[in-house]
Amino acid sequence: GAVVSQHPSWVICKSGTSVKIECRSLDFQATTMFWYRQFPKQSLMLMATSNEGSKATYEQGVEKDKFLINHASLTLSTLTVTSAHPEDSSFYICSAGTGVNEQYFGPGTRLTVT
Amino acid sequence: AQSVTQLDSQVPVFEEAPVELRCNYSSSVSVYLFWYVQYPNQGLQLLLKYLSGSTLVKGINGFEAEFNKSQTSFHLRKPSVHISDTAEYFCAVSDPGSSASKIIFGSGTRLSIRP
Numbered sequence: 001g002a003v004v005s006q007h008p009s010w011v012i013c014k015s016g017t018s019v020k021i022e023c024r025s026l027d028f029q030a031t032t033m034f035w036y037r038q039f040p041k042q043s044l045m046l047m048a049t050s051n052e053g054s055k056a057t058y059e060q061g062v063e064k065d066k067f068l069i070n071h072a073s074l075t076l077s078t079l080t081v082t083s084a085h086p087e088d089s090s091f092y093i094c095s096a097g098t099g100v101n102e103q104y105f106g107p108g109t110r111l112t113v114t
Numbered sequence: 115a116q117s118v119t120q121l122d123s124q125v126p127v128f129e130e131a132p133v134e135l136r137c138n139y140s141s142s143v144s145v146y147l148f149w150y151v152q153y154p155n156q157g158l159q160l161l162l163k164y165l166s167g168s169t170l171v172k173g174i175n176g177f178e179a180e181f182n183k184s185q186t187s188f189h190l191r192k193p194s195v196h197i198s199d200t201a202e203y204f205c206a207v208s209d210p211g212s213s214a215s216k217i218i219f220g221s222g223t224r225l226s227i228r229p
Contacts, residue, residue, distance in 0.1 A: 004157075105158040106157050
């Protein structure tokens with residue numbers, strides 16, 4: 001149980017285009033979902049926290065207009081990288097929480113912007 | 115604010131040797147502590163967690179960690195490593211009083227196993 005999927009697992013896009021990444025909790029309902037980005041050989045940096053039906057809370061330094069997060073249901077959250085640029089290339093990982101301090105991580109999405 | 119320090123960015127170990135990955139945390143309140151493992155190009159897998167109770171926590175794949183409040187440490191240990199343990203290991207902390215379940219990660223330790 002407690003499986004989280006991400007789609008796509010790998011995406012290449014051209015600079016200036018937008019990319020949407022989906023995060024789904026497959027066998028449980030997630031009260032909260034988190035989005036992280038990870039640069040090569042670095043740690044995970046929390047980008048934002050989202051609760052179903054409400055606006056996401058972004059961490060300091062994360063542009064909310066560039067990284068749009070939608071949490072429309074208890075099993076789906078999406079991250080849209082708008083007007084992507086090469087510096088947005090990264091590994092994006094989502095996690096889903098069922099309660100206090102229980103998070104299950106997705107397999108990640110590697111975004112490459114050319 | 116909470117923070118986590120992983121003192122070693124890389125730890126090379128021979129196969130079947132013991133290993134300890136060090137983690138220290140900084141927090142003025144009680145904490146929950148975690149160790150996660152990340153294999154190349156994959157997400158994170160929970161190895162073990164400390165929420166309360168016994169300070170010695172046993173996890174998957176033969177790993178264990180000990181919570182030491184006085185030294186604010188949560189070091190990860192395994193008595194005998196295998197090639198398959200080669201991965202990145204992250205120590206993490208969260209605040210029990212937070213309803214947001216936000217987890218703060220350390221910088222990671224790359225464990226490389228030599229045959």
